[in-house]
Amino acid sequence: MSNPQVVVHRDGDLLAAAAAARLVTRMVDAQAARGYASVVLTGGRTGTAVLEHLNRNGARDAVDWSRVDLYWGDERFLPSGHPERNETQARAALLDHVALDPSRVHVMEPSDGKFGDDPEAAASAYADLLASVSRPEDHGDVPSFDVCMLGVGEEGHVASVFPASPAVYEKERTVVAVRNCPKPPPTRVSLTLSSVRCAQEVWLMTTGEGKAAAVAMALTGTGEVQLPAAGATGRRRTLWLLDTAAASKVPALFKPPLA
Numbered sequence: 001m002s003n004p005q006v007v008v009h010r011d012g013d014l015l016a017a018a019a020a021a022r023l024v025t026r027m028v029d030a031q032a033a034r035g036y037a038s039v040v041l042t043g044g045r046t047g048t049a050v051l052e053h054l055n056r057n058g059a060r061d062a063v064d065w066s067r068v069d070l071y072w073g074d075e076r077f078l079p080s081g082h083p084e085r086n087e088t089q090a091r092a093a094l095l096d097h098v099a100l101d102p103s104r105v106h107v108m109e110p111s112d113g114k115f116g117d118d119p120e121a122a123a124s125a126y127a128d129l130l131a132s133v134s135r136p137e138d139h140g141d142v143p144s145f146d147v148c149m150l151g152v153g154e155e156g157h158v159a160s161v162f163p164a165s166p167a168v169y170e171k172e173r174t175v176v177a178v179r180n181c182p183k184p185p186p187t188r189v190s191l192t193l194s195s196v197r198c199a200q201e202v203w204l205m206t207t208g209e210g211k212a213a214a215v216a217m218a219l220t221g222t223g224e225v226q227l228p229a230a231g232a233t234g235r236r237r238t239l240w241l242l243d244t245a246a247a248s249k250v251p252a253l254f255k256p257p258l259a
């Protein structure tokens with residue numbers, strides 16, 4: 001488990017642009033080292049803005065998109081193509097504009113997919129997929145993703161893991177169905193925190209005053225049951241990418257001295 005690092009940017013747009021540039025570099029380095037890059041995408045405004053900026057980044061095609069494995073941290077359990085699905089928004093923002101290998105874009109099943117309106121079956125199938133692509137060096141049923149990107153909710157949720165929810169207590173399964181989610185839409189499929197923690201690097205990216213309390217609590221010892229973002233740590237790196245508003249309650253010890 002890695003200690004959190006905090007990087008603060010002037011505003012949300014600069015945060016998204018800087019995170020996109022960081023992601024390009026991380027993916028290029030992963031491909032140089034191992035021949036492929038694996039990234040977990042997140043829904044939400046910040047996560048989608050990062051993909052939009054990545055699509056506009058001049059270094060975008062330094063990435064060999066045919067050797068990228070994409071996953072989702074969570075997905076809204078809606079029909080395929082629904083505008084509220086994270087997949088739909090990611091495709092519009094980036095995926096439809098780069099030469100990905102479709103077989104390496106690992107979508108969580110929609111509610112009109114092969115399992116119909118059964119989110120538990122969709123979750124179980126995604127867990128099986130993760131297990132099938134895990135390598136011996138991953139030491140488990142979840143790949144050691146190069147980067148797992150996460151947005152953060154005002155009450156501290158990440159992916160679709162909410163405070164004191166069944167998902168936050170899950171210790172066995174790697175992917176779960178989430179019902180009665182406090183953030184609409186109510187039914188989702190989500191990685192559990194233990195799956196998030198398989199990533200080499202976890203990037204928590206959020207903006208705005210409304211997130212400042214959750215960010216500060218996560219960084220100052222609140223437990224993951226009450227504040228799931230506190231449990232989102234990477235094997236090698238846990239990076240909080242914030243704008244000044246979301247960082248406004250972060251203790252000085254986490255912020256580099258102003259230049």
Ligand SMILES: O=C(O)[C@H](O)[C@@H](O)[C@H](O)[C@H](O)COP(=O)(O)O
Nearest residue numbers: 043044045046151152153158159
């Ligand atoms: O499917 C989702 O809704 C997201 O995965 C969710 O975890 C999101 O990232 C946070 O709610 C932050 O969302 P914003 O970035 O829009 O604040």
